[in-house]
Amino acid sequence: MVKDAENLLHLIDDKVRKLSMCSMDERIDSLRQDQWYNLDFAAKLVAMLQELMANNRRNIRTACRRVIAPSGMAKSFILRQFEKQHPPQSSKLQNRIVYPVVMLEIPSDPNVKSLMERILTVTNLPVPRESRSHLFDHVIKMLKHMQVELIILDEFQRIHWASDKVGHLVCEAARAIAGELHIPVVVAGTNQMTRFFLSDEQLSSRFHPFEIAPWTADQAFLKAVSTILSYMPLRDPPADDIFTAEAVPKLLTSFGDRTDDIISVLKAHVIACLEEGEERLTLDRILSGHRA
Amino acid sequence: MTRRTSAAFSQPFPVSLPPQKTESLSSWLTRLAHYYGFSRYHDFLASQPISYSVGTRDVDRDLPDLLAERLAHFTRTPLSVVTDLVAAEAWLMRPKYRTAVCLLCWLDDFSKVRPPYRRAAWGRPLALCCLLHRFPLLDMHALPESRTACLKQIESIIYNAASASTTSSCVVDALIDLEMSVAKRFSGQPAETFLGLFGFLITLLHNRFGLWDYEKSRGYRIKLYQFEARGALSWQMMFGNPLARDDEKIPEHVAQLHLISVPSVGYRRQLLYGALDLLTIYKRNEGDLYSILGDDAYRAELKLKERWPAYINTMSGFAEIIMRSHYVQDDLEDVEYIAKLDARLEALSAP
Numbered sequence: 001m002v003k004d005a006e007n008l009l010h011l012i013d014d015k016v017r018k019l020s021m022c023s024m025d026e027r028i029d030s031l032r033q034d035q036w037y038n039l040d041f042a043a044k045l046v047a048m049l050q051e052l053m054a055n056n057r058r059n060i061r062t063a064c065r066r067v068i069a070p071s072g073m074a075k076s077f078i079l080r081q082f083e084k085q086h087p088p089q090s091s092k093l094q095n096r097i098v099y100p101v102v103m104l105e106i107p108s109d110p111n112v113k114s115l116m117e118r119i120l121t122v123t124n125l126p127v128p129r130e131s132r133s134h135l136f137d138h139v140i141k142m143l144k145h146m147q148v149e150l151i152i153l154d155e156f157q158r159i160h161w162a163s164d165k166v167g168h169l170v171c172e173a174a175r176a177i178a179g180e181l182h183i184p185v186v187v188a189g190t191n192q193m194t195r196f197f198l199s200d201e202q203l204s205s206r207f208h209p210f211e212i213a214p215w216t217a218d219q220a221f222l223k224a225v226s227t228i229l230s231y232m233p234l235r236d237p238p239a240d241d242i243f244t245a246e247a248v249p250k251l252l253t254s255f256g257d258r259t260d261d262i263i264s265v266l267k268a269h270v271i272a273c274l275e276e277g278e279e280r281l282t283l284d285r286i287l288s289g290h291r292a
Numbered sequence: 293m294t295r296r297t298s299a300a301f302s303q304p305f306p307v308s309l310p311p312q313k314t315e316s317l318s319s320w321l322t323r324l325a326h327y328y329g330f331s332r333y334h335d336f337l338a339s340q341p342i343s344y345s346v347g348t349r350d351v352d353r354d355l356p357d358l359l360a361e362r363l364a365h366f367t368r369t370p371l372s373v374v375t376d377l378v379a380a381e382a383w384l385m386r387p388k389y390r391t392a393v394c395l396l397c398w399l400d401d402f403s404k405v406r407p408p409y410r411r412a413a414w415g416r417p418l419a420l421c422c423l424l425h426r427f428p429l430l431d432m433h434a435l436p437e438s439r440t441a442c443l444k445q446i447e448s449i450i451y452n453a454a455s456a457s458t459t460s461s462c463v464v465d466a467l468i469d470l471e472m473s474v475a476k477r478f479s480g481q482p483a484e485t486f487l488g489l490f491g492f493l494i495t496l497l498h499n500r501f502g503l504w505d506y507e508k509s510r511g512y513r514i515k516l517y518q519f520e521a522r523g524a525l526s527w528q529m530m531f532g533n534p535l536a537r538d539d540e541k542i543p544e545h546v547a548q549l550h551l552i553s554v555p556s557v558g559y560r561r562q563l564l565y566g567a568l569d570l571l572t573i574y575k576r577n578e579g580d581l582y583s584i585l586g587d588d589a590y591r592a593e594l595k596l597k598e599r600w601p602a603y604i605n606t607m608s609g610f611a612e613i614i615m616r617s618h619y620v621q622d623d624l625e626d627v628e629y630i631a632k633l634d635a636r637l638e639a640l641s642a643p
Contacts, residue, residue, distance in 0.1 A: 088306070095368075097306040124303040126339040128329035138329040146306045 010237035012038075012230040020233035024274050027233045031267050034077070037228050039259070040220065041212055042078045048210055049082050052184045053100075053150050062178045062206075066156070066197060067188035069212035072258030075188055079103060079152050086150075096145065099123060103152040110158045111166050112136065112173045119143070119151075136173065140180045150184050151177060157189035159196060171196050171203050178206070214257035217249045225251060228263055229281065232270045236280035247283055254286055308368045312409050317377035318352050318387065319410035322435070324367065342366055350387050352379050352415060379412060390415040392429035394422030395445060402439035409435075 008017040019030055036042075048065065056062060069075045086100040104122045107114040116135040120127045125142055128135070143151075153174055159167035171187075178185040187193065187207060197203045215221045222243060229238050241247060255262040265286075273281055309327055311320040318333065325336035337359070338345045344359045351359075355378045364371040384390065392415070398408040413419055419429055436442040 088303075095308045095310070097304070099306060121340070123306060124341060125305065126328050126330070126336060126341065128335070128339070130329060135329075142306075142328075 008235060010230065011233070012227075016231055016233055020235050022233070024277075027274055028271050030233065031271055035231055036081055037231055037263070039224050039227055042074070045075070045078050045210065045212070046082055049079075049150065049152075049186065052186070056149070056182070056184050062182050062184055064175070064178050064185045064187075064207045065210050066193070066207040067186060067210045067212070068191055068194065069188075070214055070258065071190055072256075072260040073212050073214070074259040074263075075212060076105075076154050079154060079186075079188055083152065096147075099146045100149045101152065102143070102146075102148050102150070103154060105155040106153050106158050106170070108158060108161075110162050110170050112169050115153075115170055115173060136176070140177070143177070143181055143183075148181065148183060150186065152186045152188065154188045156187040157192040160192040167196050168200065171200070175203060175206055215252065215255075215259070215262065216257070217252045221252060222248055224259075225255075225262065225266070228266055232266065232281070234270060234273060234279050234281060239280060239282040241283040242281070242286070250283075250287055304366050304368045309407070310367075310369055311373060311377055312406065314411045314413065315377065315409045316352055316379070316390075316412040316415055317355060317374075318390065319412075320377060321351065321363075323407055323409060326435070350384075352384055352387070352390070352412075354378070377412070379415065384415045391433050392419060393432045394425055394427050394429055395432070395442060396425035396427045397422060398436055398442050399439065400425075402442060407435075408442070 008020055011017045011020060019027060022030075045067065052063060052065060067075055067079070080103065083101045083103040088097045088099045090096075091098050102119065102123060104118050107118050113132045113135055116132070116139045117127045119139050120142065123142070123146060128138065130138060151174075159170050162170070174185050174187055177183075185207075194209075197207055215224065226243060229242075242251070255265045266281075269281055269286055273279070273285070305328070307327070309320075309324055311317075321333035321337065325331070325333040328336060330336040330339070334346055336342070342359075342362050344356070344362060346359070349356075355375065360371060360374050363369070364374045367374075390410075393410060394414070397411065401408040414429055421427065422429060432445070436445065
């Protein structure tokens with residue numbers, strides 16, 4: 001029986017419902033693309049960033065954050081989505097392009113100079129060959145002129161690879177940017193960066209932690225699985241036994257405790273379903289490890 | 293995760309600094325370069341994202357289409373505005389010597405809250421005075437950072453900046469007249485025609501200042517003169533470059549010399565020097581033009597050195613001399629003499 005798009009209430013929205021009525025190839029193509037899943041922790045992270053930007057306009061002391069999460073928790077994806085929500089805008093009045101949010105990965109060879117150069121590069125600015133201090137002043141001037149409101153430094157745990165001194169200088173540069181520009185700076189990375197912040201009182205008080213923990217066998221995990229599945233364009237709802245208390249530890253074992261893994265495993269199962277002409281995902285399929 | 297790719301470089305610069313209406317292209321590029329943290333516009337153009345190496349190319353005369361397009365794109369400036377900045381005529385100083393400025397124009401820029409910039413007209417070889425402010429053009433290599441810095445520069449050159457437009461008006465008039473009459477005479481003619489006058493100036497300078505003991509390039513210069521004496525180089529080859537549009541016409545061995553600025557005679561300064569000299573010193577020596585250019589040249593130069601300080605060979609030095617009020621106006625308002633000078637120039641520049 002062919003279902004109407006309106007009847008597919010197990011799917012999150014009309015866009016996914018419409019997609020579920022498409023051909024198998026189209027649905028598989030869409031599954032292979034990046035997708036935003038409205039998970040609780042992602043919404044909280046976005047709300048925190050919004051609040052940071054909004055409050056900064058009112059507060060004298062600039063609040064900063066360090067987002068700590070293990071690898072694979074999709075923090076970079078979420079932060080990048082946030083950046084996309086605040087794209088550069090052309091201000092004809094001031095004859096310039098305003099960058100509300102600047103996001104970058106810190107360089108693989110982290111030091112203050114390479115960090116400053118990366119900031120210039122991601123904002124489409126030429127990189128002059130200057131000394132570290134001159135380059136820092138230049139970057140501050142440029143960021144001021146671009147009216148940046150928030151800077152996100154991703155993969156910040158890379159400072160762990162540098163010497164202690166260089167690592168601290170990079171942290172200090174991040175703090176100095178916040179201080180000079182009076183804008184929040186968010187550093188994001190794994191727990192490896194924490195020691196640099198804890199060893200300096202000023203840094204730890206300025207960069208409050210925002211932690212994203214790996215998934216555990218609890219209701220939050222089950223809710224996340226349910227949310228992710230509601231974005232998968234299958235015409236039949238998932239089998240009920242997936243959402244039982246007994247299934248939770250088994251699912252966690254099968255998926256792993258990282259968001260990226262959960263999503264990719266579920267996507268693989270759904271693609272396998274579609275290729276086999278199935279429209280319903282079952283617990284057996286997931287637990288049997290049967291994948292495309 | 294989505295990464296920024298090289299495609300992101302196709303985005304224009306966040307901050308646009310539009311060129312001013314009368315600005316030269318190199319001035320605009322220099323302002324852009326300084327704003328984006330570069331000391332030279334060559335490095336700015338060569339770096340990402342413009343990535344265009346201009347080398348020794350004179351962009352004021354010859355702007356490649358590709359570079360024009362990139363500049364227009366990255367600076368969000370209409371292409372026609374960019375290409376209009378290229379000098380239409382060949383009458384430009386060589387880039388190295390395109391440093392003349394009117395400090396009062398720069399003061400105006402500060403007053404009108406716009407960045408100080410170099411006017412395209414200042415790059416012409418015969419530009420001696422700002423017609424707007426009646427102020428002699430001075431050689432300044434760097435743009436002033438502030439109005440105060442600009443004022444200090446003026447104060448270091450002249451004692452009373454406010455009197456710039458009123459003192460020595462006769463000298464200023466003579467300079468402007470000289471500039472305009474010579475420009476008119478050569479307007480629309482090929483650059484080679486200018487070499488007639490240029491040859492006169494060279495002769496003048498060669499006779500008068502053959503020693504060149506305060507010039508670093510003296511050794512090279514003497515060598516060049518020897519080349520010329522033996523017929524190895526013509527005057528045109530040696531001194532044609534400042535006005536030549538097409539470098540390919542210059543023989544390679546001469547081009548090599550050009551690269552180290554050997555044939556440079558800094559002729560705008562000398563032109564001014566010559567004009568000043570003819571207008572003032574000539575009378576004081578109570579001789580005539582021919583005696584100064586002839587056997588008495590050495591003696592005349594000694595007298596010059598006694599009277600004028602060593603820095604006279606700079607435009608700043610000239611300005612100081614011009615602006616000093618110790619020149620009695622009556623001495624300078626010698627209509628008969630100026631007419632004589634004009635006639636002399638006319639005769640010398642005639643084919």
